[in-house]
Amino acid sequence: MKKKKILIVDDEEDLLDFIAMVLSDENYITYKAKNVNEALSILQNNKVDLILLDIMLPEIDGFSFNNMLRSDDELRNIPVAFITARLDSQDKIIGLKEGAVDYICKPFTSDELVNRVKQIFRKVEDG
DSSP: OOOOEEEEEOSOHHHHHHHHHHHHHTTOEEEEESSHHHHHHHHHHOOOSEEEEESSOSSSOHHHHHHHHHTOTTTTTSOEEEEESOOOHHHHHHHHHTTOSEEEESSOOHHHHHHHHHHHHHHHHHO
């Protein structure tokens, strides 16, 4: 089975490194981006299986970036899970309405993250 590739987009570098380390330990291939431009650059050169996307990013927020992805023929089918400190249920509803496969609230444990990612891949594979 080929290793799943995950793009992590978060402007908090410590959290970015933590998520990448946790998922790498689980045999996922990870790419890290601190902003939308870095994420787009990675997506131009790599096919990923999941995007973990922070909502509060510099320049363009995660909701807007998700909308950009959905309007791109090459990228629209990549599952997106929001990772955010925004706990408002309205934000969750917006995220899920806009096609997110999950909404993971910060702070989270490494076990929660790993299990949510595994669950996302099971959902995606089951179609």
